[in-house]
Each structure stands twice: as structure tokens, then as C-alpha cells.
Amino acid sequence: xxHEPYSxxxxxxxxxxxDGVAVIPTAPERVRNxxxxxxxxxxxxxxxxxxxxxxxxxxxxxxxxxPRSILFCREKNEEREVWDGFRYGPQTACEAFAFDEAYAFxxxxxxxxxxxxxxxxxxxxLGHDAEWDAKIVTALNTVRAQSRAGKRAPGExxxxxxxxxxxxxxxxxxxxxxxxxxxxxxxxxxxRAMRACRPGMAxxxxxxxxxxxxxxxxxxxxxxxxxxxxxxxxxxxxxxENNKLLGEQAMVxxxxxxxxxxxxxxxxxxxxxxxxxxxxxxxxxEIVLAAQSAALAAIKPGTPFIAYHEAALRVxxxxxxxxxLLAGNLDQLIESEAYKPFYMHRTGHWLGLDVHDxxxxxxxxxxxxxxxxxxxxxxxxxxxxxxxxxxxxLHGIGIRIEDDVFVTGEGCEVYTSxxxxxxxxxxxxxxx
Numbered sequence: 001x002x003h004e005p006y007s008x009x010x011x012x013x014x015x016x017x018x019d020g021v022a023v024i025p026t027a028p029e030r031v032r033n034x035x036x037x038x039x040x041x042x043x044x045x046x047x048x049x050x051x052x053x054x055x056x057x058x059x060x061x062x063x064x065x066x067p068r069s070i071l072f073c074r075e076k077n078e079e080r081e082v083w084d085g086f087r088y089g090p091q092t093a094c095e096a097f098a099f100d101e102a103y104a105f106x107x108x109x110x111x112x113x114x115x116x117x118x119x120x121x122x123x124x125x126l127g128h129d130a131e132w133d134a135k136i137v138t139a140l141n142t143v144r145a146q147s148r149a150g151k152r153a154p155g156e157x158x159x160x161x162x163x164x165x166x167x168x169x170x171x172x173x174x175x176x177x178x179x180x181x182x183x184x185x186x187x188x189x190x191x192r193a194m195r196a197c198r199p200g201m202a203x204x205x206x207x208x209x210x211x212x213x214x215x216x217x218x219x220x221x222x223x224x225x226x227x228x229x230x231x232x233x234x235x236x237x238x239x240x241e242n243n244k245l246l247g248e249q250a251m252v253x254x255x256x257x258x259x260x261x262x263x264x265x266x267x268x269x270x271x272x273x274x275x276x277x278x279x280x281x282x283x284x285x286e287i288v289l290a291a292q293s294a295a296l297a298a299i300k301p302g303t304p305f306i307a308y309h310e311a312a313l314r315v316x317x318x319x320x321x322x323x324x325l326l327a328g329n330l331d332q333l334i335e336s337e338a339y340k341p342f343y344m345h346r347t348g349h350w351l352g353l354d355v356h357d358x359x360x361x362x363x364x365x366x367x368x369x370x371x372x373x374x375x376x377x378x379x380x381x382x383x384x385x386x387x388x389x390x391x392x393x394l395h396g397i398g399i400r401i402e403d404d405v406f407v408t409g410e411g412c413e414v415y416t417s418x419x420x421x422x423x424x425x426x427x428x429x430x431x432x
Contacts, residue, residue, distance in 0.1 A: 003098030005174045006051040009167065010061060010069050013049065016163050017063030020121030023112075024049060024160065025058040025132050039221070044353035045125065045164050047262050052097055054087065056105045060115055061123075070115075071099040072108040109135060113142040122154035125161050161358065168352060169359040170373040175263060175352065176406065179375060182219065182265035183404050183416045186257045189213035190269050190418035193228075194428045199248040199273050203228040206254065207242050214258040223264035224355045226256035230273065234398025235383040237345065246273045251281055253398055257355065264355040266377050267416050268402035275429035277422055280393050284382055285422060287319030288399045291380035295347050299378070299405060299412040304367035309347035312380040316343050324391055325384065342384060348377040351404055374407040378414075 013022070026046035030038045040055055049059055050071065057073040076089030094102035103111065116122055116139055124136050136157075143153040171179065189210040196209045207228045214221065229239040230246040234253035246252055250273050257265035270288075272281055291312040298311035317339045320326040325342055326333055333339060350357035352375055361368055379402030386395040401420060405412040419428045 003051070003096065005172055006049055007069075007098040010049050010059075011067075012167065013163060014061055014063050014067040014069070017061060017067075017123060018121060019064040019119060020123055020154070020158075021063065021116050021119045022061040022123035022160050023058065023132075023136065024061070024125075025129070026050075026052070026055060028131075029055045042262070044262070044358070045161070048164065048168060048353060050097055052088075052093065058105070058108055059099075060112075062115065062119075068100045071097065071102040072105045072111075073102065075104045075106070109138070112136075112139040113146075116140070116154055117143045117146070117151045119154050121156045121158055123158050123160040123163070126157060126159055128161075165358040165360065168357065169350065169368075170371065171352065171375050171406070172373075176375075178261035178263040179265065179352070179404070180415050182223070182258055182260040182263050183267070185214055185217040185219045185260065186265040186267050187416050187418040188217060189256065189258065190254060190267055191428055193254055194269070194271055194419060194425060197246070197252065197271070197273055197275070197429065199246060201246050201273075203230055203233075203242040203244055203246065203252070206246075206252065207256075210254070210256050219258035219260050220262075221259060223257040223259040223266065227254065227268075228256070229253045229398065232385070232396030232398065234270065234400075235385045235396065236398075237383070248274055249278070251397065251399065253400055255400065255402065262353050264351060264353070264357075265404055265416065266351055266355050266379075266402060267404065267418055268379055268381075268400045269418050269420065269425075270399040270401065271425045271429065275431060276426060281397065282422060284319075284323065284384070284394070284397050285399055287316065287323070288380055288382050288401050289421070291315040291319070291347075292378055292401050292403070295378045295380060296403075296405065296412060296414065299370060299376075299407060301370055301372050301407055301409060303370050305361055305370060305376075306367045307370075308378065312347045312378075313339070313343070316380055316382060319382070323394060325394070341387075342382055343380070344383075345379075345381070347380050351375045351377050370407045372407050372409050376405060376407070378403050378405055 024046050027043040032038045060070040062068040073093050074087050090102035140153050143151050192213045193206045193209045207226050225240045228242045230252045231250035233239045253270040255268040294315045295308040295312040298308040317333050350359045381400035383398045384394045403414050403416045405414050419425045
């Protein structure tokens with residue numbers, strides 16, 4: 001059924017609205033250049049509540065004693081379908097996606113004032129899209145102008161993301177299914193890139209291998225712009241040019257994930273271009289791998305989100321001392337943030353419909369507490385840019401190892417499976 005589990009989520013959200021009204025639009029189509037558009041991708045909040053794939057659509061949820069869910073979408077248009085493909089139209093969409101009512105998108109602005117009138121609260125992602133903010137303000141002013149006729153505008157406007165972010169933090173079985181598939185496909189893509197890698201290749205050739213495997217296995221495409229960074233390019237965290245040649249003695253860092261059913265995977269692997277780790281590459285790699293192991297061991301329900309970053313950080317900083325990148329007391333180096341030239345990001349983030357998914361990391365001064373059903377990444381790294389105080393044999397080594405995990409009742413489950421240990425990587429890349 002197309003409407004499950006989306007209708008269940010709408011029902012859960014309706015219970016939080018009181019007698020309020022919520023407005024949730026999808027994303028607009030975006031022009032790439034002249035009359036060519038970027039590939040369409042729906043808004044994540046809208047998709048979470050509908051599973052409806054078309055642009056020019058908006059959900060209105062009416063709380064209270066008789067809750068209703070309403071979809072506005074494009075009308076059927078046989079002529080446009082010849083050019084652009086199938087459209088549900090309001091009647092079919094209403095039935096297929098289990099809305100109580102559905103109307104043409106062209107009617108939305110005229111109907112909105114009546115829908116929000118005499119409601120105590122209007123829920124909307126204020127500030128997310130200026131065009132939609134203007135539609136909301138226009139509707140509010142229309143209702144206020146009718147006050148002498150007994151109409152009352154909502155007295156409170158609340159950010160709908162506050163409620164939806166809490167819901168999206170805990171993945172249901174439907175979400176977990178899509179995320180596991182995205183992880184399996186992305187893992188296969190990384191393994192393919194390892195097998196294909198040769199000295200002298202261009203970074204974009206490995207990017208092409210990833211994209212081929214993703215689409216061949218049924219992914220919707222990349223979840224974000226892939227990073228394929230050879231040599232010192234790996235020390236640029238968001239390197240996306242992917243246009244340099246891969247040197248014989250270099251390592252290559254690939255940060256790439258795919259999207260399935262709207263859900264992202266996010267994997268990073270780093271490996272030697274020639275298929276064999278040198279002694280120094282091995283030393284640095286083992287530090288990052290040990291840091292990831294420490295982080296994974298620290299992920300348990302009831303612990304603060306920051307705990308697994310702190311666990312990885314201790315291993316990384318001790319590794320920096322061992323490599324002679326830093327000198328001094330471990331705790332003092334951490335407290336002074338002396339490690340930041342070599343490790344400048346957190347060890348992970350929420351994952352889901354967005355690669356950096358919705359959800360607060362802190363409430364006030366308190367870090368979020370991990371709970372079963374949360375999905376997150378674990379991605380420690382070391383980035384050693386050439387510098388006067390850096391041993392020359394370490395110049396230009398950048399390593400990150402990233403996996404996707406679910407928090408479980410006992411700890412965590414790693415559900416990405418791309419080759420990761422030195423032995424696994426060298427075996428996959430073996431050419432004899």
C-alpha cells in the first residue's frame with residue numbers, strides 16, 4: 001500500500017497539533033540553466049508524511065476533534081503527461097495515499113484562509129522558504145481582515161520542524177529497510193571502486209564506477225556530491241572536483257553514498273592506489289581504524305551523543321602523539337584543542353532522509369541521549385597537511401573511515417559492509 005507508513009505518521013503528528021493547522025509543502029522544481037531542470041527531489045519533511053513524489057504539492061493537517069489530512073497536488077493533464085509522464089491528480093492521489101481530501105494545487109491559496117481560520121496555532125517551517133512564508137502571511141492577513149465577520153486568525157505560529165525532527169530521529173521499520181538497502185548498494189559501490197583502482201587513473205573514473213554500481217543496483221543516485229580525493233586532496237574535507245590523476249604511491253579517500261526511497265547512505269573508505277599499504281600508510285590507517293572501533297564501542301542507549309566522539313578523539317590524539325605530530329599530555333592536548341589542525345570535525349551525525357539528517361544534537365546545554373532506532377554515522381579521520389612542524393614522510397596523508405549504524409537496545413549495529421580492514425582492502429584490490 002502506497003500510503004503506509006506515511007498515513008500512520010500523519011496520524012501521530014495530528015495528535016500533537018491540538019486544534020492547530022499544519023502546512024507542509026514539497027520542494028519546487030529548480031532550473032539548472034535556461035529550460036533544463038535539475039533532477040527533481042521532493043522535500044524530506046513532505047515525503048516523510050506522504051510518500052507523494054510529484055512537485056507542486058502541499059499537505060494541510062487539521063487537528064482537533066475531527067482531524068483531517070488534505071493533499072493539494074497537480075491536476076490530471078493528458079497533454080502534459082505525453083511530455084512529462086504520469087500525474088496522479090487529486091482523486092487518484094487521495095485514494096492511493098490515504099488522504100481524507102485532495103484538491104488541485106491551483107486552489108490552495110484561495111482555500112488556505114478558510115483552513116486556518118479559527119485555529120489556535122499555525123504550524124509551519126517558518127524561514128525555510130521565503131515564497132511559502134509569503135503565502136502564509138497573505139492567508140493570515142486575509143483572515144484578520146475578516147475579523148468583523150467572526151473569523152479569527154491563529155494567535156500562535158510554531159515551527160513544525162520542532163515536532164517532526166523528534167519523530168524523524170527514531171527510524172521505523174520502513175525507514176530501516178530503505179536505509180539497509182542504500183547501505184548495501186553503497187558498500188558494493190565502494191568495493192567496485194577498490195577493484196577498479198589503478199595508478200594513473202583520474203579521480204572521476206572512480207566516481208564513474210561508483211555511479212554505475214549505484215544505478216545498476218537500483219539506487220536513485222548519489223545521496224550527495226561524491227568525494228574522490230587522491231593524495232593530499234584527501235586533506236580537503238569537502239573536495240568534490242574529482243579531476244586529478246591518482247599517483248602510484250598515493251592513497252585515495254572516497255566519501256560517497258546513494259539514496260534509496262529517499263533515504264541516504266554515507267560511507268567513507270581510504271585505500272592505497274596501488275593496492276598495498278606502505279608502512280607509514282598502515283601506521284596512520286590503523287590509528288583511524290582504532291578510533292572508529294573505540295567510537296562504536298561507546299555507542300549505547302542512554303549515553304550522550306558526544307560520548308562516541310570523545311572516545312574516538314582520545315585514540316586519535318594519542319595517535320598524533322605517537323606519530324610525533326603533537327607532543328605533551330593527552331588530556332591537556334584534548335582540552336586545548338591542539339589536535340584541531342589534524343582533526344577538525346565531529347565523529348558523526350544523524351542520518352536518514354537527509355545525509356545530515358533532522359534532529360537536535362543538544363537541548364540547552366545537554367547533549368541528546370542515544371535511543372534505540374536512531375541512525376548515525378561514525379567517521380573519525382586524520383588529515384596531515386604539509387607543514388614545517390609535520391614529519392615529511394607524513395605529508396599529504398588524509399584518511400577517513402565512515403560507517404552507518406543503528407543504535408540498538410544493547411549498543412549499535414553497523415549496517416554498512418564495504419571492505420575496511422587492511423587485510424580486507426588488500427584482498428579486494430589483489431591483482432595477481
